[in-house]
Amino acid sequence: MKTLLSAFLAAGLMAMPLGIASAQENQGSGASVEANSDAATEDAGEIAAEEGHSESPHYPLKKPEELSWSFAGPFGHWDIAQLQRGLKVYKEVCSACHGMRLVAFRNLEDLGYNEAQVKAFAAEYTIQDGPNADGEMFDRPGIASDYFPSPFPNPEAAAAANNGAAPPDFSLLAKARAVERGFPTFLFDLFSQYQEAGPDYIHALLTGYDQEPPAEIADLIQDGTYYNPYFISGPALAMPTPIADDQVEYPDGAPQTVDQYSRDVSAFMMWAAEPHLAERKATGFVVMIFLVVFAGLLFVVKRRVWAGTPH
Amino acid sequence: MQWLDARLPLPRLMYDSFVAYPVPRNLNYAYTFGGILALFLGVQILTGIVLAMHYAANSAIAFDSVEKIMRDVNWGWMLRYMHANGASFFFIAVYVHIFRGLYYGSYKAPREILWILGVIIFLLMMATAFMGYVLPWGQMSFWGATVITGFFTAFPLIGDSIQQLLLGGFAVDNATLNRFFSLHYLLPFMIAGVVILHVWALHVAGQTNPTGVEVKSSKDTVPFTPHATIKDGFAMVVFLILFAYMIFYLPNYLGHADNYIEANPLKTPSHIVPEWYFLPFYAMLRAITFNIGPIDSKLGGVLVMFGSIIVLFFVPWLDTSRIRSTAFRPMYKIFFWILVADCIFLGWLGSKPAEGIYPALALAGTIYYFGHFLIVLPVLGLVETPRRLPGSITEAVLAKNGGGGAPVGAAAAPDTKG
Amino acid sequence: MSVHDTAEPNRRDFLYIATGAVGAVGAVSLAWPFIDQMNPDAATLALAEIDVDVSQVAEGQSITAKWRGKPVFIRQRTAREVEEAKAVDLGSLKDPIARNANLPSDADATDVNRAAEGKEQWLVMIGVCTHLGCIPLGQSGPYDGWFCPCHGSAYDTAGRIRQGPAPTNMAIPPFEFTSDTNIRIG
Numbered sequence: 001m002k003t004l005l006s007a008f009l010a011a012g013l014m015a016m017p018l019g020i021a022s023a024q025e026n027q028g029s030g031a032s033v034e035a036n037s038d039a040a041t042e043d044a045g046e047i048a049a050e051e052g053h054s055e056s057p058h059y060p061l062k063k064p065e066e067l068s069w070s071f072a073g074p075f076g077h078w079d080i081a082q083l084q085r086g087l088k089v090y091k092e093v094c095s096a097c098h099g100m101r102l103v104a105f106r107n108l109e110d111l112g113y114n115e116a117q118v119k120a121f122a123a124e125y126t127i128q129d130g131p132n133a134d135g136e137m138f139d140r141p142g143i144a145s146d147y148f149p150s151p152f153p154n155p156e157a158a159a160a161a162n163n164g165a166a167p168p169d170f171s172l173l174a175k176a177r178a179v180e181r182g183f184p185t186f187l188f189d190l191f192s193q194y195q196e197a198g199p200d201y202i203h204a205l206l207t208g209y210d211q212e213p214p215a216e217i218a219d220l221i222q223d224g225t226y227y228n229p230y231f232i233s234g235p236a237l238a239m240p241t242p243i244a245d246d247q248v249e250y251p252d253g254a255p256q257t258v259d260q261y262s263r264d265v266s267a268f269m270m271w272a273a274e275p276h277l278a279e280r281k282a283t284g285f286v287v288m289i290f291l292v293v294f295a296g297l298l299f300v301v302k303r304r305v306w307a308g309t310p311h
Numbered sequence: 312m313q314w315l316d317a318r319l320p321l322p323r324l325m326y327d328s329f330v331a332y333p334v335p336r337n338l339n340y341a342y343t344f345g346g347i348l349a350l351f352l353g354v355q356i357l358t359g360i361v362l363a364m365h366y367a368a369n370s371a372i373a374f375d376s377v378e379k380i381m382r383d384v385n386w387g388w389m390l391r392y393m394h395a396n397g398a399s400f401f402f403i404a405v406y407v408h409i410f411r412g413l414y415y416g417s418y419k420a421p422r423e424i425l426w427i428l429g430v431i432i433f434l435l436m437m438a439t440a441f442m443g444y445v446l447p448w449g450q451m452s453f454w455g456a457t458v459i460t461g462f463f464t465a466f467p468l469i470g471d472s473i474q475q476l477l478l479g480g481f482a483v484d485n486a487t488l489n490r491f492f493s494l495h496y497l498l499p500f501m502i503a504g505v506v507i508l509h510v511w512a513l514h515v516a517g518q519t520n521p522t523g524v525e526v527k528s529s530k531d532t533v534p535f536t537p538h539a540t541i542k543d544g545f546a547m548v549v550f551l552i553l554f555a556y557m558i559f560y561l562p563n564y565l566g567h568a569d570n571y572i573e574a575n576p577l578k579t580p581s582h583i584v585p586e587w588y589f590l591p592f593y594a595m596l597r598a599i600t601f602n603i604g605p606i607d608s609k610l611g612g613v614l615v616m617f618g619s620i621i622v623l624f625f626v627p628w629l630d631t632s633r634i635r636s637t638a639f640r641p642m643y644k645i646f647f648w649i650l651v652a653d654c655i656f657l658g659w660l661g662s663k664p665a666e667g668i669y670p671a672l673a674l675a676g677t678i679y680y681f682g683h684f685l686i687v688l689p690v691l692g693l694v695e696t697p698r699r700l701p702g703s704i705t706e707a708v709l710a711k712n713g714g715g716g717a718p719v720g721a722a723a724a725p726d727t728k729g
Numbered sequence: 730m731s732v733h734d735t736a737e738p739n740r741r742d743f744l745y746i747a748t749g750a751v752g753a754v755g756a757v758s759l760a761w762p763f764i765d766q767m768n769p770d771a772a773t774l775a776l777a778e779i780d781v782d783v784s785q786v787a788e789g790q791s792i793t794a795k796w797r798g799k800p801v802f803i804r805q806r807t808a809r810e811v812e813e814a815k816a817v818d819l820g821s822l823k824d825p826i827a828r829n830a831n832l833p834s835d836a837d838a839t840d841v842n843r844a845a846e847g848k849e850q851w852l853v854m855i856g857v858c859t860h861l862g863c864i865p866l867g868q869s870g871p872y873d874g875w876f877c878p879c880h881g882s883a884y885d886t887a888g889r890i891r892q893g894p895a896p897t898n899m900a901i902p903p904f905e906f907t908s909d910t911n912i913r914i915g
Contacts, residue, residue, distance in 0.1 A: 074560055102378050106775045133785075145775040168572075172378070175563060176571035193560045197568070233581060273571070276381070276388045283389070284559020290755060291552045297748040298545040304741060305537045310712040311336045361766050383770040386762035 057217065061229035064179055064204030067263065069196050071270060074285065077278045078271060080112045081252055086268025087111060089248050089261050094170065097162065097239075099150030102171035103272050106144040110275060118144050125149055163224050165238035174198035174266065174273040179232060198273065199266035204230040206262035209241040328514055333532035334539045335520035337708050341415075342518070343546035344408040350547050351401045352506065356499050358394040359443075366446065368492035370485040373448035374573040392562040398440050399565045400554050402588035405433060413626070414647055416635035417519045423627040425512040430623045432505050437589070437620075439498040442491040444586055445483075449570030454583045456483045456491070462596075465610040482576060522707045523636030524700055531704035582664060590661030591654050592616050595680070597665045598673035615677060622684045629684055631692030639698040643691050650683045778915035780907070783851075791867055793856065796914045800864055801902060802856040802875075802888075803912060810886035811849055813873060814840040823890045829901040838898055843887040845906065853904050853912060854888045860895035875899070 070079040087108070090100070105122035109115065122142035127149060130137035142149075150169070152158035158166040168176075178197035181189060188194075208230035213221060217235045221227050225236035246256045254260055270277070312322050365384050367376040380387035409429070412418060418426035445456045460477050464470040479486030517526060526532055533539070557564065565587060569580045585593050599611040606614070622629075637644050657676040663669045701707035781794045783803055791804035806814075819825055819837060826835065827842035836842045845851035856875075858865050863879035870876025871892065872885035882893030889898040904914040 102375070102382065104772070104775065106771070107382075140780075143778060145772070145778070172571040176568050178568035190561070190564070195561060195563060274381075274388075280388060280392075280559055280562070284555065287555050287559060288552065290751075290758075291548060291555055294748075294751050294755060295545065295548040295552060297744070297751055298541065298548055301744060301748050302541045302545045304744065305541050309336055309533055309538065310708050311338075311533075357763065361763055364767065365770075379770070379772065383772040385765045385768050385770060387766060387770070389762055390766060 057220075057235070059234055060179055060232050061217065061235065062204075062208070064197075064200040064230055066194075066196070066200055067203060069199060069267060069270070071267070071277055072196050073193055074281060076281045078110075079267065081254075082264050082267045083111045083271050084113075085250055085252070085254055085260075086264040086266070086271075088250070089243070089265040090170070090268055092248050093243050093261075094265065095148070095151060097151055097158075097167040098170045099152070099167075100148040100170040100272060101150055102147065102169075103275075104145060104147045105142060107275060110271070115144070122146060163238050167239065170269055170272055172273045174202060174269040176273075177201045177232060196270070199270045201230070201232065202266040202269060203259075203262045206242065206265070207259055328510075328535075329540075330534065330536040332514065332535040333526070333529065334518055334535050335526055335531060335704050336533045336538075337520050337522065337704050338518065338539070338542075339521055340542075340546055341407065341411040342520075343543045344404050344411065345513075346543035347404045347547050347550050348401070348408060349506065350550075351397060351404060352499065352503060355394065355397050355401060356503070358390050358397060359496070359499065361390055362394055363496060366492075368446070368489050370448060370488050370574070373446065373488060377447045389558065392558045394443075396554065396557045396562060396565060398443060399586070399588065400550070400557075401436065402440070404550070405436060406588075409433065409623075410651060413650075414637045415519050415521060416523055416630070416632075416637065418627045419630065419635050420627070422512070422516045422519070425509065425516060426627055427624055428505055428509040428512055430620070432502055432509060433623075434620060435498055435502045435505065439495060439502065440586065440588065442495040442498070445488065445491045446495065447570060448488065448574045450572045450574055450578075450580050451567045451570040451583070453483055453574035453576065454579055455585055456487060458583055459585075460487075462613045462616075465607075465613040467610070484576075519635065520704060521636060521638060522701055522704055523634060523639065524702075524704055524707070527703045528705075584662055587658065587662075590659075591657035592619060592661075594657040594661035594673045595619050595677045597661075598670060598677040600670050600674075615681075619677075619680060622681065626684060626688070629688045631689050632695065632697070633692070634697040634700070639700055640691075640695055641698060642695045643687075646683060646687050646691065649679070653679045653683070778913060781912045781914065782910060783912055784910035788850065794914065796855075796902060800856040801914055802852070802854055802867065804852045804867070806844075806850050806852055806886060808850075810873065811840065811844075814843070814885060814887040814889075817885065817887075817889075823892075824897045826898070827901070828898045830903040831901065831905075838887075838889055840887045843889065843898070843901065845904075848906065851906075852886075852888060853901060853914070855900045855902050857899070858882055858895055859890065859897045859899060860893070865899075 070077060070082065090098075105118055105125075108118050108121060113121065122144050125142035125146070125148075126139050127142045127146050128137055129140050132138055150158075152161060152166075155166045175198055179201055181194075181197070205228060208228045209226060211227065211229060213227040213229075213235065217227070220234075221236045225234075225238055226240050227236045229235075231237045243258055243261050245258055248256065248261060250256055250260075254264075274280075315321065316323050362380065365376065365380045365387065367373055377391070380391050382388075384390075412426065412429065441455070441459060445452045460474055460483065463473040463477065466473065475481065477487075478484070479490060520526075567584065567586075584590070593616075596612045596616040599608050599615050601611075602608055603611050632640060632643070634640050637647050653676050657673065657680065660669055660673045660676060701710065776797060779794060779796050781792070781801075781803060783792070783805075786792055786803065786805050788805050789807045791802055794801045794803060817840075819839065822838055825838050827838045829836060829842055831846065832842055841849060843852065843854075845853060856864055858877040858879065860877065860880055860882050863877050865875035865877040865882070865884060867875055870883040872883050874886045874888060874891075875884040876882070877884075877893065877895065880894050882895035883891050884895075884899060885891050887898075888901075890896070902914050904912055907913050
């Protein structure tokens, strides 16, 4: 009986912090650079708050759909063709406003490009370097060790050019956005290894434009913002519909739809945020096998050692 | 060895402490968490030292230097996830360890000093974890630091000066980051020092055991090695399996998405929550929404939060029961599990926004928490009728193995019998 | 723990040894990431290539470029310096190997092998004394080349060690002239 109790004690206590942890994780994911830097949505939030707690809608208005990603689960891996398409979407569409300052061109070798292709890709970008011997800054073509340049010289310029809302940098966005999972889903996530809240959210956001807002929400939407029920911290955001069907040409025959573009760029952003993801999961598999075998051996040894000792 | 022993009796000390040292034969797996904690202190110090080789404690580049670790440093992603999740697992283990101590009365005479040293380690751990969380310089790091150091402004007159002293400025900034890094590096070694005292005190008084009956003869004990060594080792590896599962498959599950946004002193995230292991205390802080006489609600919350840990120091004297182990205290057993549930409940409340019914629930939870220590512990010890204690550890063990009441436990939890 | 029969201890010993071995393998595997993290990281390794504009470097002038955190001397040598370097008898050299990353590792330390390919006036080398890593002073010392002030190593006009404690010639990094006025190092 005592053993049983102590087992409960241990098990109960082990479960406690995990549960709380996820409650907490899923709780406060509302902050977002878009909203915070966007005067218009802030106003909307204040209006919502003034209307009283019961009236205040919870954002996002709709939860993102859970998609199936190649990098999900214990054997997750990158879909190289998808990442290449995502890069194309980023380069031709998103990079007009969004930087990706933590990703270097050399990292693109992970996407299946060889050194020469990476060099050629980098050379298409203009990088400001310097100062040179005369003390002047100068422009030069990019090289592999350069990082993706930001489209704006600084955050203030980015905000000024975009109606006050600086477009967030893409480097970590797929890990910096997570819609609250709620009880008891967060407990199931522990076993399903759900870590794709970021790409799910980005996909939902990109495909969530051009819907008619419900009447009670429509009043909250400020001029210069665009209704999107999936937006994490308000009814509308400063980014207009970013992409349309057939806007980016896919050489590999994948469908040229907003949905496909969104999936591809979300996967690409997950790679940008966590480039070692596939390596991590592969390493994890070996480590888990090792630890289970080692634990099994230790258990047998333990039984031998204690065999003659009732306890 | 003899040559060394004659000059510095370190081998003898090690032999006496970790080989020949007698441990009660009936320890269960709840008693393995001390060893697990030592392991995790080692894990945190080792990973911390190598991370510090790459980390830059400067508010301009701290965030990027962490990302550099994640992206460019060889194995950096693994080392950082080990360190971040290691903190969480450290706290999982310490909470099991603390509640095990409460359940089996490990704080009672003659182990008061052992218990107090443990509470000191817990406080040092909290300080270390809090300052470590600031270092990545994300939004939660920054605003967590702002809120926590804001506690000190609650104290009248001197509060603001204390906060400025801690921060090295008027707000969290580079000076704060630098000193937090310095202290975050220092404190684990102080923890290690107190751990040595903790183990010393343990080895003077001897371990408790699930019956709460003191060791009476050598028949009651087994040598530490190989018995306890192998059992602790097995428990450690099982715990490491859970740890590895989080590192490799769910490394950001226990973290917060906002901390992947670089700190911005001009924008507060919509919900600020501490790491999960602080949530119960956070709930108590927010539970006090009213003034108590001359104490305003802000100071009240801070006092209650600190008080929730301070009260642990007095547990050895608050408990009036003559019986050590809760296994023989049928009524206290119920209250113990209510306390556990209360702490989980407070943790859940800590993760909720402070609106609606939540502050009221948090207040109720806080009242029970203090009620448990200040009312239940002293009163119950006087009025409760305990079950009959076994004559000795060996007697209890033999009774159990003789078939008295064991089958349920044996069937449900074969591992714990091992 | 008493021995019941002769087979039992063998099996038990094997089990203990196997467990210990698995534990040791785990410990060693875990140690590797802790060691490997000190190796140069991916960003450092990627900084392998720089372009240097040498259009302003006249005969008898040098510039210093920074490559992998080290100075690279780029010098357009005078005709006299080249003559001097060519006149040296290979047998008198302290280090007879060219130490040129663009050539096989056993190439002779002739002036041709030290200078840029097809541009014998140009000398491109890592300006780090091979003794203990100080930066030698240019156009000084007994051999009109480089002289290291730290411990007195003297190099000739082709950067070859001639006198002093340094063991080898100064190293030539991998480089090429991408045009008449541009050198790509790395």
